[in-house]
Every structure is written in structure tokens, then in C-alpha cells.
Amino acid sequence: MKFISPGELRRLGVLGMNSRNVDYIGAANERHRFPLVDDKLKTKRLAQDHGMRVPKLFGVLSIQHEIQDLERMLEGLERFVIKPAQGSGGKGILVICERRAQEFVKSSGTVINLRDVKRHTSNILSGLYSLGGRTDVAMIEDMIVFDPLLSDFSYEGVPDIRVIVYRGFPVMAMMRCATHASDGKANLHQGAVGVGLDIESGFSVCAVQNNVRVDKHPDTGIGFKDLQLPHWQEILDLACGCYEMTGLGYFGADIVLDKYRGPMILELNARPGLAIQIANQAGLAKRLQAIDRLETVDRSIAERTELARTMFAQKPDQV
């Protein structure tokens, strides 16, 4: 078992958990703004008010009685997602990609009927999928059709792009790809692959699974080497815009790429994890301090992304 010395970590500018909590989350995020991002429904409404692109919301169910109306609400919807507003770890998300008469086809191909959909919704409301089992509300929203460019990079799940935004600047980004081992979830600690992305170009920098470098996706066999994300500028603009929207100084924006509608905000996280540093093989603290050294001038979103792209450009040979 090998360890890295604290001196080397400091030299690499790696951000530790204590420093993240005290110096960044504690110092930059006001407590009363947390509910804005902890509840996906609030985030979505806020984003809609600010004209940000989000998966379209078809409806919300908040009490068991309303489930009677579910059939009417789903009328005419060819594909949709039902998910809990405060779900944890991607649980409780039902994805319906096709309808055949009275039946619904799940993304995995399983066919279920209306009663199954109702039971799932009822479980969401009673808090089965939510943190600590609290009662929750169910959101019905549009299904994301992955951009075909990315579909090979993820196995049985949505690949999403996590951008860490500090004081309105994008400081680090990665793409999280679900694997067979992660059970279709995009969480790195469950075995998903994290692909570090260069802030300047959207090119992949490095890919890791369970902290170890990998060259290709373990299930689909596609190499990450030549991956460059499309719509990169738009992705950065969207993430940075959430700074004005939420007022949070330090957060992670989760963005998905839709085949038809382009980048969309999926959710925000006020306590983003530190594994992104391993995927990028680079330290966050260094970049955060660089932002802190900037003169405090109000800059527009375009100016901020422009500046960040030059500041954090990562040449492939650097790693």
C-alpha cells in the first residue's frame, strides 16, 4: 500500500476535504441557498425562470391522491422520465422510451403497464428513494436522447458532464460515464469512469476508473483518447450561468447533451466531490487560488469563460 506525502499533495495543489468544507463550501455558499440545489424541482423552476435550458417538465405529483390523474398527465407523451425531486444516488428514476397502446417500454427494454408506473410513482411519494426516507414529490420530465457522439462512452446510462464553478468561473470539468460495474449510475465511487476534460478545448485529458487510469471504456471498448466534447462553449456558459442563478460561490453543475436540444442542466450540487481531481490528474486548490488572486471586477459570463479557458488550458503532454 502506497501513500502520497502531504508535501507532494500541497505541491500538486490538491484540495482536501477539510479545506473544501471550510475554505470553499463554508466560505462561499450561504446556508439558506442550499435548498435551491438540494431539491431538483426548485432548481428546475429557478433555471426555467432564468431562461436556462433544462429537460422539459411535464408535471409534478406531490400527494398520493394525485396519482389518479397520472394517466391523463401522461396522455400523448411518447417518452418521459419519472423521478424523485430529492432522490439520492440516482435511485428511483424510471425512464420510459416508448409507448405501445396501453404499455410502456423502459429504457432497458422491459415492458410494464400503467399500474406499475402508478406503483413506482407512489413509492417515490412515500420517500422510498429519497435520503432518510422523507416523503418526496415526483417529477415527470422529458427523456434525454443522448447525443450519438457520446452514446458509446456510457453503458446503460446517461453520461453527464460535471463542471466545478467557483465564483462564476469554470475551474475543472469531467465527463462521468456509467459502466456495467456502476450499474448504469454515473457515480465514480460506484465504479463509473471519470474522464477529465480540458477547460480550454473540451478534449479528454485522462480517464480513471476506481482511481486507476484506463484508456478505453471497460464495457464498450471505445478509447477516450480522441474524445472532444461538442458544444463546449455552450456547456461552459450554461454552467457559469448557474452562478448568477443560485448565488452559490462553489458548486458542481451536472450537464447532459441532448441530441436535439444540446446541453441542458440536469442538476446542481453544492457539495461536489473531490474525485474530479483524480480524473484530471490535477489539483483543484491551485486553480481556486488562481481565481482568488483575480481582481474583483464584475465580469459577464462570456468574459469569465474566456478567461478560464486561457487560465486552465491543459496541454496533453503536461500529464
Add this chain to the structure above:
Amino acid sequence: MMSSKLQISLVAGLLIAVGLGLTLYKTIELDFPLLPGEKQDVWTLESKITFNPGDGPVEIALALPETQAGWVMLDEYFASSGFGFSVEDDAGKRQAKWTRQSQEHPTTLYYKLQVYRADISELGTSPVPSVVSPELSDDRRTAMERVVSSLRERSSGSVSFTALLLQQLAQGGMDQDAAFLFGTREATDLTVAMDVLSFAGIPSQRVRGVYLEDGRRRQQMSTLLEVFDNGSWYLFDPTTAKPGLPENFFVWQRGERFVLDVIGGTSSQLEFAIVKNTLPVKTVLSMEQQAGDKLMLDFSIYALPVEQQGMFKGLLLLPVGALVVVLLRVMVGIRTSGTFMPILIALAFIQTSLITGLVIFLTVVSAGLWIRSYLSHLNLLLVARITAVVILVILIMATLSIVTYKLGFEQALTVTFLPTIILSWTIERMSILWEEEGAHEVLIQGGGSLLAAILAYLLMTMELVAHLTFNFPELMISLLGVVLLLGKYTGYRLSELYRFRYLRKDWQ
């Protein structure tokens, strides 16, 4: 405006300095020993007199203990709100007297004393009471004669006579005559024994006192039996027939005098709350010297009433346990289930001892988790589910107690010390964790909690730690300062040196 970091450093520095300063003052100026050193058990007895007053004036007399058999009194204290109070000398014996013209409500009077046993010696001489043979009807007299002669036949003197008599009474192996004596009178073992002794012409008397047990709240007075033979006294416990003075028996009074006498009141009662403090001999001696000068004691927990002292003993250990948790979470990066759950588990371990506690804890939690996994299928509401778990935990603990007791392990009876609610919450949290994050995370957090609990337990049971926290509670102020500093620690956790190991240059 000062930066918050500077502010905290200043406040923390000040707190640490104040705590250490007070500790130093107490060590240097007041001679409190910093290290435990040689120990002496000091017992604090709080006698509580309760009664219902009548219409007229009330007068309460309490015979005060004479310290004998090596016991030394450090301090005594009377509480007598609204009563006239005096300590009187009644035929060479001290007695406390409370008086009042009228009293309407039931009331409580206190007498507190601190004693320790400097050396273990026997009781000294005492005037020999004259023997008065009990008055008996004819048939009882015949029975009595038979009992006495049967005992005489089997014994060699007054002492063995008494031992034999008490053994017979204690074991219930009485012959018909003794059973007759016993059954026909409103009598206890003690009165029967004393009657038989008087009839046989052996001088005897009662010795009243208190069995000292740490933490007892409502201890009653007990009585020993003393017989005189060949110029010296011999003690017996009438309930067990064991000879000699029990080591933890504090003698209050010898002879037939009253202990508590209430005039003008009814339902009077005398009860004792008892706490043991193990103190360094040096402290005890200086307490003895300065019995009048209270300044030093006022600075310490010893100034508190006995019941609170006992409570504080445990309470003062909590910050030490909490510090362990803070260090493990902030500096090491160990994950625990519930922030301070480990301290509560450690407290339970102190009651049960470590190995027993661990075994019971693991058994109850795993059995609970197994049953809880069934409950989660039922999809119950949160409060109902936890209540169900609480009931299950109690059932499991009862089963465990009964089964182990039947198997002959009395130790497992301490299972009741494990707090039910804490166990239930542990099970509930672990179960949710299992469903949400998987068994791996349960092992990590459960293991982390147990590790923290064991470390906290080891630290909290260290003699030095108990000595320091109880004698120098001001060290807690310093601890507060340290915790404030830890709250601003932004360095790496030990676990992160492992987590980020792949960022090492030579690894790639």
C-alpha cells in the same frame, strides 16, 4: 474587522491559556496532585430524613456516627432550612437536633458526611449491657429451652453458639422448636436471635450502619449483631451468619439507642445516597487538614451535592470521547455512522466492560439488521418503523439476558446498560445505509464507529484521564480551545494521502 481565522486563533489561545493557568494554580497553590499516585477511597454519604409533620411542634433527633474501626471523618454538613438546629451531646454521644414550632408540608432534612477508612481495625470496647431474659409464655419457654440446649450441645462457647444459631436461622434449617418460636411472634431473624441469646445469658447488642455501595441512591440502614464473650465483642451479619465486620460497612452506632427519633411527625424515614471518589492520598490528607477552610474545595466538583457529583463523573468524560471523534473524523478521515454515536457506544462499554459490550452490541445490531430488512419490505412509516425496532431491540436484549443467564453467564445481564434507543437508531441508520449505499459502506461506517468507540472507551477508562477530568474540570476550557482550532483545520486528512496516491509522479 479581524479575519475569522485570526479571531478563532486568539479566542482558542485564550481558552487554552485560561484552562492551563487554572490547572497550574490548583497544582502549585492548592496542592492538587497532577498525577493520580496512591489512591484512597473517600465515601460521601448523604442521609436524607423525610417525614410527614403533625399539627404541633416537631423535633427530630438524629444520632451522629462515631467514627471507629479505622474510619476517619473529613467533613460533615447539615441542611436545615427553616429549622432550629443544634448538635448536642447526649451522654457522650453526639446527636443532631432539628426543631420547629409548626410545619405543614412533608419535609426533608439532610446530613452529609465524607469519610474514608485510614486503616482497617476492629471495633473497640463498648459497655456490656446487662442481660435481661425475655418474658415468655410456658409453651414458648419450653421450646426456647429445647433450642438453647440443642445449640449448647453442639457448640463450644458463646461465639460458636451464636454462629450456629444464625446459620440455622439464615439457612431456614430450623428444627420444629425454633420454627415455633419464629412463627408465633412478630419477629425477624435478628429479634429471634437476640431473644435466644438473652435466654442463654449471652450479652448481645445491635450495631447499626450503612453498607457502602458506589452510586446507591436509597440505601437503608442495616444492622449487625454483636455478642460479648471473654472480654471482647464478636460481630455477625444476622442475615448471612458471616462473622466479622464487613469491609464496606460503615458503623453508625453501637448499642440499643435510637438512630432517628421524630417527635410530632409520622412516616419518618432515613435513607442514604452514596458516592465513592477515589482520590489521591495527598489530596485526602490536605482535605483533612483544611477541613475548615473551604476555598480549595469550592473550586472543584467536590463542592456539589453527592448525586450531582456522581453524574458529573461520567459527564466530564464526554468531552474526551468527543475529542477522539473529532480527531478521527477531521485528521484521520474515518467515517462513522452518526456523528457522536461512538461516544454513546463507548459510554455503554464503560458499563458493560469492553469485550462483553462488543459481543452484545454486535449480536443485537446484527440480529436487529436482519429483522429490520424484513420490516423494510413492509414499507412502514418512519416513526412506526423505529418504534418497531425499539421493541425488537428490547425483546432481543431480554432473550439474550435470559439465555445467557440460564447458561450461567451473569455478565450478560449488563446488556441492559446498552441504551435501547441508541441501539435502535444504530440499526435504523445502518439499515438505510445498507439499502442506499450497500453492505460495503455499512462495514466501513460501522467499523469506523466501533473503532472510534473503542478508542474513546480506552481513553475514557484511563486512570489518568478520569483523575484529570474530575479534579481539573477547568481543563475542559482548554479542550474547547483545541476543538475550536480543529474546526478550522484545513490540512489533508490521513485517508486522503491514500485516496490521492495515484497522483504520485512515480506511479504513472
